[in-house]
Amino acid sequence: xxxxxxxxxxxxxxxxxxxxxxxxxxxxxxxxxxxxxxxxxxxxxxxxxxxxxxxxxxxxxxxxxxxxxxxxxxxxxxxxxxxxxxxxxxxxxxxxxxxxxxxxxxxxxxxxxxxxxxxxxxxxxxxxxxxxxxxxxxxxxxxxxxxxxxxxxxxxxxxxxxxxxxxxxxxxxxxxxxxxxxxxxxxxxxxxxxxxxxxxxxxxxxxxxxxxxxxxxxxxxxxxxxxxxxxxxxxxxxxxxxxxxxxxxxxxxxxxxxxxxxxxxxxxxxxxxxxxxxxxxxxxxxxxxxxxxxxxxxxxxxxxxxxxxxxxxxxxxxxxxxxxxxxxxxxxxxxxxxxxxxxxxxxxxxxxxxxxxxxxxxxxxxxxxxxxxxxxxxxxxxxxxxxxxxxxxxxxxxxxxxxxxxxxxxxxxxxxxxxxxxxxxx
Numbered sequence: 001x002x003x004x005x006x007x008x009x010x011x012x013x014x015x016x017x018x019x020x021x022x023x024x025x026x027x028x029x030x031x032x033x034x035x036x037x038x039x040x041x042x043x044x045x046x047x048x049x050x051x052x053x054x055x056x057x058x059x060x061x062x063x064x065x066x067x068x069x070x071x072x073x074x075x076x077x078x079x080x081x082x083x084x085x086x087x088x089x090x091x092x093x094x095x096x097x098x099x100x101x102x103x104x105x106x107x108x109x110x111x112x113x114x115x116x117x118x119x120x121x122x123x124x125x126x127x128x129x130x131x132x133x134x135x136x137x138x139x140x141x142x143x144x145x146x147x148x149x150x151x152x153x154x155x156x157x158x159x160x161x162x163x164x165x166x167x168x169x170x171x172x173x174x175x176x177x178x179x180x181x182x183x184x185x186x187x188x189x190x191x192x193x194x195x196x197x198x199x200x201x202x203x204x205x206x207x208x209x210x211x212x213x214x215x216x217x218x219x220x221x222x223x224x225x226x227x228x229x230x231x232x233x234x235x236x237x238x239x240x241x242x243x244x245x246x247x248x249x250x251x252x253x254x255x256x257x258x259x260x261x262x263x264x265x266x267x268x269x270x271x272x273x274x275x276x277x278x279x280x281x282x283x284x285x286x287x288x289x290x291x292x293x294x295x296x297x298x299x300x301x302x303x304x305x306x307x308x309x310x311x312x313x314x315x316x317x318x319x320x321x322x323x324x325x326x327x328x329x330x331x332x333x334x335x336x337x338x339x340x341x342x343x344x345x346x347x348x349x350x351x352x353x354x355x356x357x358x359x360x361x362x363x364x365x366x367x368x369x370x371x372x373x374x375x376x377x378x379x380x381x382x383x384x385x386x387x388x389x390x391x392x393x394x395x396x397x398x399x400x401x402x403x404x405x406x407x408x409x410x411x412x413x414x415x416x417x418x419x420x421x422x423x424x425x426x
Contacts, residue, residue, distance in 0.1 A: 001144075001217045002026050003238035005246050013223070013231030019050075020057050023219075026237045027061065034066045034143045038136060040170060041148045043072045044084040044273075045280050048225040048415055049150035050232045052088035058146070059092045066143070071098040071136065073149065073169025076176065076344060077280070077310040087273075098136070102311075106132040106172030110210040112202050117182075120198045124185040125178070131206045132172030137214055148219040151236075151247035152255050153417035155286045155351050156183040156199055158191040159251060161220055162244040163203030166211070173344070179203075180347035181333075184326070188286055188351065193256050193417045193424070195248050204241070220247045224254055225415055226396065228271075255416040262293030262420050263408040267389045271412065272304030278318065278362070278375070279310045282352040283413040285360060290419035291408070296358040299389065303382050306366035308375065309345070317345040322375035323352040323360075 006022050008014045014022075027034075039058060041051040059068050070092065072080050079099045085092070112129040137145060147165045154160035156168075156179065168176055183191060183199045191197035220243060222234040234250045236243035268284035275281040284300045292298060309315030317339065321332055329349045333339045339346045353376070354360055361378040363385040372379040388401070394409040401407065410418065 001030055001237060001239075002028070003240065003243065004235065005243060006235040007250070008231070008233045011231070013233050014235060016053065019053070019232065019235060022235055022237070023054065023057055024061060026219075027058070030144060031062070031065065034062065036067045036141050036143055037062055037069070038139075038142045038145045039068065039070045039148060040073050040146065040165060041070065041089075042150065042165070042169070043074050043077050043080050044088055045077060045275070045414070046150055047088055047274055048223055048230050048412065050221045050223050050230055051148045051150070052090065054148055054219060054221070056090040056092050059096070068096060069098055069136075070096050071100055071134065071170065073147070073165050074100045074102065075168045075171070076102055076314065100134050100170050102171065102176060103173050105134050105136075107135045107138060108132050108172075109138070110206065112205050116205060117202065120201045121182055121186060122198075124198075125182045127178070129178050129202055130172075130174045131167065131210050132175045133166060134170040137166070137170065137216075143215060145214060145216045146219055147216060148221075150221050150223055151244065151251045152222075152415065153193040153251070153287070155188055155192055155283075156180050156347070157203065158194045158197035158200055159248045161247070162218060162241070163200075163207045165218075166216075167203050167206055177341075177343035181343035184329075184347035184350040189290055189423065192286070192290070193252065193419070195245065218243060220244060222247050222250045222254055223415070225412060227411070257291075257416060257418045258421040258424065259291045259408075259418065260421070263288070263291050263296060263418075264293050265297045265299070265405070265407045266292050266410065267299045267301065267394070267407050268410045268413050269391045270300060270302045270305060274304075274412075274414070275302065276304050276306055277310050277315075278305060278308045278352060279314065279348060280414075281305050282323075282348070284410070285354065286351045287413040287416065288410060288418045289354060289357070290417075290423045292354075292358045294357050298354070298358055298360045299380075299385065300360065300362045301382060301386060301389065301391065302362055302367075303365050303386075305362070305364055308371075314342065314345040314348070317342055318349065318375060319371075321349055323349055324376055325353045325355045326350045327355075329353075
């Protein structure tokens with residue numbers, strides 16, 4: 001496919017015409033030779049990636065001349081529902097969608113050597129990492145596999161997408177578990193918003209050594225969504241890492257907000273259609289943790305959150321241990337086999353804690369006070385809290401309420417990283 005790097009001139013982002021023309025140009029040279037194509041977009045929790053309209057356009061551009069399969073890169077998340085398919089992917093027929101099962105649908109294609117893992121992790125992890133992908137990626141009938149998704153700060157790998165969409169999005173449990181714990185051991189503050197984290201180096205190694213013979217190409221976006229309106233600031237198409245690096249540089253400009261002073265009270269909204277679990281909703285915690293002052297307060301407005309885990313096995317582990325902080329989780333991992341066998345869930349317990357630095361209050365409708373408090377969060381009723389912190393009247397960023405209280409409001413934590421400059425640089 002033709003390599004493309006397209007930047008938006010307008011603050012409103014690329015127009016649909018510019019986006020579709022670039023996609024058409026990218027596939028033009030291969031279109032006549034394609035007989036079967038696999039698209040790997042994100043799931044509904046990455047609705048604002050702009051991947052939905054990309055998939056819809058590519059499907060209609062290719063469907064008359066070849067078979068187009070679509071397999072959302074679920075990772076550990078629940079399958080995309082019929083209604084979510086309609087909302088995100090528009091007119092694409094639901095029967096074209098395949099479901100990735102991270103526990104059962106994968107094959108091992110190699111290993112990242114123990115010596116390399118020890119070196120890049122500074123000795124924090126000393127074991128071989130198996131490389132697993134969905135078996136369909138090895139199907140020789142596919143002429144082209146397009147991995148589609150958004151580059152944005154991420155809590156495990158530093159910056160989302162590129163190899164992460166393969167090795168986590170359509171990867172297997174053993175690799176997912178180990179790399180999540182590797183990122184947690186290394187430290188969220190050390191990797192979020194940065195390229196070349198230890199986890200990224202694992203993915204790069206696996207990409208270089210085990211994906212060379214797969215007809216894979218990346219379609220990467222950089223987006224923001226002020227007031228919910230998606231603006232696509234860049235589109236990067238190609239197989240080479242260079243396109244990812246360009247997207248990283250743009251995302252660092254568009255998706256990272258540096259605070260001149262720490263936030264004493266941060267209010268974060270979790271859209272009820274996008275965030276249904278604390279597994280995903282805890283982006284409110286780790287995407288803002290470097291911006292919140294010691295002794296500060298995080299209020300999470302979570303009207304759609306109804307359970308803990310996307311996966312029922314992980315849900316049970318969260319309910320059992322709760323978000324109890326890094327040091328406690330490391331001790332519990334050493335003592336409990338269920339955590340040893342589910343290191344991704346253990347890492348998530350670390351991600352969702354402030355380690356006692358600031359309080360976290362979940363404001364829910366569907367998840368009970370008892371359940372919220374049982375996993376070490378504070379609780380308040382959503383319908384009461386929203387009267388004071390009304391998303392319809394709050395502006396993104398600093399707000400001063402009528403009684404003089406100053407808060408910082410984040411409308412969607414999935415779209416960025418907030419940090420005090422001092423804490424980030426340290």
